[in-house]
Amino acid sequence: MRKLSWIVASVALIACAGYLFVYIYRWEWHRALLVGILFLATLVGLCTGLVLRRLSAVAHRAPTRDDHPPAALERLRAAPVESRPFPWLRPPSRSRSLDGAHIFIPVLLGGGFLVSGIAWAIERVAGSSARSGVEEQLAADLEGIAFPTTPLVPTDAELLACGDDYADDAALRVLLGPASSGSYR
Amino acid sequence: MKRAVVGLLAAALAVVGVLLLRAELMTVEVPQPAGSYTDVVVRASTVREDPAVTEEMTRGLVSTCRLLVDADVVEDTFLPLGGTDFGFRLRPGLDEFERRELRGCLSDLRVQHLLLDVRRLTTITPAAEIGPDA
Numbered sequence: 045m046r047k048l049s050w051i052v053a054s055v056a057l058i059a060c061a062g063y064l065f066v067y068i069y070r071w072e073w074h075r076a077l078l079v080g081i082l083f084l085a086t087l088v089g090l091c092t093g094l095v096l097r098r099l100s101a102v103a104h105r106a107p108t109r110d111d112h113p114p115a116a117l118e119r120l121r122a123a124p125v126e127s128r129p130f131p132w133l134r135p136p137s138r139s140r141s142l143d144g145a146h147i148f149i150p151v152l153l154g155g156g157f158l159v160s161g162i163a164w165a166i167e168r169v170a171g172s173s174a175r176s177g178v179e180e181q182l183a184a185d186l187e188g189i190a191f192p193t194t195p196l197v198p199t200d201a202e203l204l205a206c207g208d209d210y211a212d213d214a215a216l217r218v219l220l221g222p223a224s225s226g227s228y229r
Numbered sequence: 230m231k232r233a234v235v236g237l238l239a240a241a242l243a244v245v246g247v248l249l250l251r252a253e254l255m256t257v258e259v260p261q262p263a264g265s266y267t268d269v270v271v272r273a274s275t276v277r278e279d280p281a282v283t284e285e286m287t288r289g290l291v292s293t294c295r296l297l298v299d300a301d302v303v304e305d306t307f308l309p310l311g312g313t314d315f316g317f318r319l320r321p322g323l324d325e326f327e328r329r330e331l332r333g334c335l336s337d338l339r340v341q342h343l344l345l346d347v348r349r350l351t352t353i354t355p356a357a358e359i360g361p362d363a
Contacts, residue, residue, distance in 0.1 A: 071329055074338045075337055
């Protein structure tokens with residue numbers, strides 16, 4: 045019965061898609077709209093059925109050992125054991141030669157750390173001493189290309205106010221500033 | 230491999246379908262010669278409607294569909310041809326693309342309970358009417 049439902053739904057979907065194409069091909073838009081709605085409804089129903097089937101299959105499947113990832117403890121136990129960390133710090137064994145090379149790496153690491161610290165301090169001091177002068181110089185350079193304090197073009201209202209009717213109004217000219225004299229930059 | 234074949238087949242079908250639709254739904258205006266006209270004959274059938282209103286419903290549908298094409302129904306040419314057949318004439322004549330559009334509109338389910346079957350839809354030009362021998 046379930047299989048029959050899937051077959052019927054699939055056939056309906058294919059038929060709707062076919063008729064949709066045919067009706068559009070024939071310029072029969074109303075029929076195409078109706079069949080398109082049916083096509084969408086069938087598609088949504090079919091997809092919903094597929095999702096529900098997959099969910100029910102997952103829900104009904106008995107949990108097995110392989111379903112979950114191994115726990116942290118199991119991973120730790122499975123990992124290779126490092127039983128002897130930092131072997132160069134240990135005193136040389138009898139089999140190794142007594143050349144003192146085991147102490148070289150810690151000294152190198154410590155030296156690198158110290159040199160890095162000194163370089164960081166120098167960079168900080170240099171940056172703090174140079175920043176103020178550089179910023180002042182940059183501000184002075186940017187001054188030349190800064191936007192003017194007055195607008196580049198007069199606004200519509202200013203143009204209207206400077207019209208013929210008010211052209212000789214001294215008080216208005218003072219109020220408008222550069223707009224009244226046309227002294228824009 | 231099987232999925233790829235099915236996908237390729239579906240893609241090819243889609244491309245062919247789009248190309249077919251593009252060719253069929255093209256709305257290019259082809260100028261028709263002066264004096265041309267289009268004769269249309271339809272057969273109407275109604276469902277759960279009084280047969281007396283069939284003509285009125287058909288006139289309404291024709292008036293609606295006429296708006297889609299660049300032609301007018303010639304006055305007094307909408308005539309019952311016997312039974313449930315009706316005929317009318319459009320001027321100027323419709324080109325190929327407009328004929329497709331008009332046929333689709335008339336056959337569509339625009340008016341409830343009314344179904345038209347387009348029996349004839351022909352554009353006649355003066356040269357064709359006179360004949361090649363004239």
